[in-house]
Amino acid sequence: MTLAQARKRYPMVPREILKWALQNISDPKDLELGLHRLDQARRIQVQYGV
Secondary structure (H helix, E strand, O other): OOHHHHHHHHHOOHHHHHHHHHHOOOOOOHHHHHHHHHHHHHHHHHOOOO
């Protein structure tokens, strides 16, 4: 996955975190799972104003 693909797929995740994750997490399953969970958490924060 490239940085552009990750930005498109996980828009709520900050760019710096995406860049770090792409460089440091080698397993694609773990990468997708972690970014998906972070994206969900950010959406919940925005939705509920936490």
